[in-house]
Amino acid sequence: MNTIQDRHSGTARPRRRSALSVLAAGLAATLLTGCQQSNQLITFGDMSSSYNREVFWMSVWAIALSIIIFVGVSWALFYTVAKFREDRHDAPPAQFHGNNRLEVILVAVPVVIVVLLSVLTVRSMARLNPTPTNAAKIDVLAKQFWWNFSYPAATAEAGGTVSNGNEMIMPTNARVALSITSGDVVHGFWAPNIGGQRHALPSVIKTWNVDTERPGVYQGNCTQLCGASHANMRYKVIALEPARFDAFLSAARAYRAPTPAEGSAEARGYTLFMQGKTATGALACAACHRVQGTPAAGAAGPDLSFFGTRRTLGAGMWEGDKAREMLPEWIKHSPKVKPGSLMPTYDGSEYLVDGKVQRGGRLTDEEIGDITAYLRSLKLPEEADYWRGTPGAIAGGTQ
Ligand code: CUA
Numbered sequence: 001m002n003t004i005q006d007r008h009s010g011t012a013r014p015r016r017r018s019a020l021s022v023l024a025a026g027l028a029a030t031l032l033t034g035c036q037q038s039n040q041l042i043t044f045g046d047m048s049s050s051y052n053r054e055v056f057w058m059s060v061w062a063i064a065l066s067i068i069i070f071v072g073v074s075w076a077l078f079y080t081v082a083k084f085r086e087d088r089h090d091a092p093p094a095q096f097h098g099n100n101r102l103e104v105i106l107v108a109v110p111v112v113i114v115v116l117l118s119v120l121t122v123r124s125m126a127r128l129n130p131t132p133t134n135a136a137k138i139d140v141l142a143k144q145f146w147w148n149f150s151y152p153a154a155t156a157e158a159g160g161t162v163s164n165g166n167e168m169i170m171p172t173n174a175r176v177a178l179s180i181t182s183g184d185v186v187h188g189f190w191a192p193n194i195g196g197q198r199h200a201l202p203s204v205i206k207t208w209n210v211d212t213e214r215p216g217v218y219q220g221n222c223t224q225l226c227g228a229s230h231a232n233m234r235y236k237v238i239a240l241e242p243a244r245f246d247a248f249l250s251a252a253r254a255y256r257a258p259t260p261a262e263g264s265a266e267a268r269g270y271t272l273f274m275q276g277k278t279a280t281g282a283l284a285c286a287a288c289h290r291v292q293g294t295p296a297a298g299a300a301g302p303d304l305s306f307f308g309t310r311r312t313l314g315a316g317m318w319e320g321d322k323a324r325e326m327l328p329e330w331i332k333h334s335p336k337v338k339p340g341s342l343m344p345t346y347d348g349s350e351y352l353v354d355g356k357v358q359r360g361g362r363l364t365d366e367e368i369g370d371i372t373a374y375l376r377s378l379k380l381p382e383e384a385d386y387w388r389g390t391p392g393a394i395a396g397g398t399q
Helices: 001-040 050-083 101-126 242-255 265-275 319-335 363-376
Strands: 135-141 146-155 160-167 167-171 176-182 187-190 198-200 206-210 214-222 232-241 352-355 356-359
Touching: 001 050, 050 101, 135 167, 135 187, 135 198, 146 167, 146 176, 146 187, 146 242, 167 242, 176 187, 176 198, 198 206, 232 242, 319 352, 319 363
Parallel strands: 135 176, 167 232
Antiparallel strands: 135 146, 146 160, 176 206, 187 198, 187 214, 214 232, 352 356
């Protein structure tokens, strides 16, 4: 009997334990590979950011206080139930109306709790909200459905301000002061690894500080339902060591888009980019996009000055080699591959602008190939390539 039972319990327990550990290992593997496969290091508790550390410790104190309150209330409940049970003689319960001491306690205890919680919150806000004077500044513009990041302190030698679409480059070990706004509807800026979430509101500029100590590539997403491609409104944060960040910024300031060699595909692409094709009604890209060092200064779409250096396309819809592969499709009919995209089509198909149906002008596949070649030539110098050697960098790219 004993031996059978022993054998029984002896095998059942390890089996249950191993089932549990398999479950735990599977869960951990899913979470980890989920992040690695897509190069998206999303974590809510990334302690490399002082913002996240502050919020973490504030939460620890708040939760500790809540546990004390829970234990206290539970104790009071059980104590009262046990001590003041209904007696058998049907006597009316003792009244405590007019018990000043008890009433003072019932008011004072919640006041102390609320004061403690607000001190915790206000202390964290006082630490996180002020912008240090030496902070790096980045202006964030959110639009349906992309982001522009510009560097107000970095005036380009060719005119205008250094800016980049959908890939935000920031220094590590420094507070980065963001000014966030929207060009149309309400969006939300959130890259969890570098700090908290902030709304992007039209006609309002919100300030926000973010930071990280660890160089790397971090995922950012729009957090406010803003239209058909809300889920396709992503961006990358590329955090560089201060020296590399400075190298990027000074190269970006000196940057002028390369002049294509005469008769090359890039040169034909350049002409189409700047002028479109009047014969078929194909609109000029330059009307909506800026390319530093050229006459293209449009602001309706993301800045394309360093397009060839970028490794994402369509506000993070595609990355690496997939982005490269999708580029001609994207130019041809972007509203078809990204719902709600406001870019005109170039294959004669219909698209919507302010609820009105428009028909795009036509470009041949060769002409789209020429524009693609021109866009790929828009590259920062090697030493300013913010992807190169950065941990978590996307392999391949649009170039
Ligand atoms: Cu922008 Cu959601």
